[in-house]
Amino acid sequence: MKIAIAREAIEVGERRVALIPALVKRLAQPDWYFLLEANAGEGSFIPDADYVDAGAAVVADKAELWSNTDVLLKVAPPSRDEVNLLPEGSTLISFLNPLGDPELIKLLADRQITAFSMELIPRTSRAQSMDALSSQAGIAGYKAVLLGAAALPKFFPMLTTAAGTIRPAKVFVMGAGVAGLQAIATARRLGAIVEAFDIRPAVKEEVQSLGAKFVEIDLGEDTVAAGGYAKEVSAAAQQKTQAVLTEHIANSDVVITTAQVPGKRAPILVTAAMVEGMAPGSVIVDLAANQGGNCEVTDPGKDINYHGVTVIGPTNLPSSMPVHASQLYAKNIATLLQYLVKDNAINLDFEDDIIRDTCITHAGEIRSDRVKTALGISSEVQV
Known part of the structure; x- marks a missing residue:
């Protein structure tokens, strides 16, 4: 399974990175291949060499990395152009602003992307270590x-x-x-x-x-x-x-x-x-x-x-403290990733409240009724 760490767009002022080298090393296991978009950690003062030492491979070409990944990890919501780079059937884990930008969620569904929105992690004790909204709000x-x-x-x-x-x-x-x-x-x-x-x-x-x-x-x-x-x-x-x-x-x-x-x-x-x-x-x-x-x-x-x-x-105050903000967010992402992956594949047990609440698109379907309402889509109709 190829897991990519995206570089955040400089123009949106995002300096955090989705995963830090220490957690790349900790997550390492057979059949997990970590790919880093070149300079992804630059805004958080993490050189590419630290990721290489942790076992990740650096990919200089953005399109090559995005189009050849199974799971892509990100902080800020992707742009429309970035979504179009993702291969069908791949998984995206990121903040997605689903209620503020429902059209982005529709595009993810149209592209057959399985997307997990970090804003939607349930506020329960079981999901506390994945709660990125809380870690960044602090x-x-x-x-x-x-x-x-x-x-x-x-x-x-x-x-x-x-x-x-x-x-x-x-x-x-x-x-x-x-x-x-x-x-x-x-x-x-x-x-x-x-x-x-x-x-x-x-x-x-x-x-x-x-x-x-x-x-x-x-x-x-x-x-x-x-x-x-x-x-x-x-x-x-x-x-x-x-x-x-x-x-x-x-x-x-x-x-x-x-x-x-x-x-x-x-x-x-x-x-x-x-x-x-x-x-x-x-x-x-x-x-x-x-x-x-x-x-x-x-x-x-x-x-x-x-x-x-x-x-x-x-x-975006968390981005103004990118070192510790990235450490905390990366821990949230890593915990969710470990929870999701079973037998080297993304587990989609929708009886599980964490997966059910956080997975916002899958197999061409928008799973959030609130996003469907914002788009004028019937809850019974798949996209």
Whole structure:
């Protein structure tokens, strides 16, 4: 079985790599042949020679590698041209943005590719070591605080000096998933006073265990979706949330927003009026920028100044820390690969929840009902 490690397209700004040499060496077994697209590890500071030492062969020609593989491992979703290079019946394991780009999923099905979407790994204890969304979200939460601290014209910790006492910065984290909890922990380590809000009341204890104050709002409706993710709430609930949070945002030096809804625009948590109510020099780091942003004035991929407030809209923070991001993602990929391969072939036991949930196309069929709905395809009709 030939397993290829793709080089990420430079133009999309992706610096991670799907598999690192240490895991190539660990996965090595009879009849597993690892192929590396030349310079695939360059963005993560891993030379081709390290892969060769681990047992992989380097292929300089992209088309040759992509068209002669059984399993292709990737980080960012492939382009249309790249999909057309894959041989029919091959397997692709990557982030695929299935709800954001259903047309890509249709193309994969049309090409008879068996595709596994890393976004769809179920949030269960059994699949925890494969959960790439969580491993990468933790990196984003950590880096978001560093961006906020670097942009804030103040210290984070309290300082007592001969010239006087400096009060600690106030950080408000909106959303207490993996990214939010890591942001809370990092801000606390830097000495800030931290408050946090999440529409899921069950995360209160986790927030408090990290030393932050939990802001409670009774929305009067169910706020938890399948898998423990936050659920999109009604317009009335959003208005109630904004009314309560306005004061907390105005009193914060740094606001970090993390709320996202798969396949939909991120909910607006911070309106333009709220931003205008913040003190000049304050900072907002919007981790939902790639889905339109939790802040009404966020410009995805840019840092802007809005009424004296710096609004940062990063779109791929894990890629800004490619060494450790690649290590974690590679571990997720390696664990899934070992789980999938039985007797030197991809196991497609669709009674298994990990395989059933993650495999999004197979044998010309789109397996996700949500993607079919987005494309206007009946759930009973194969592509």
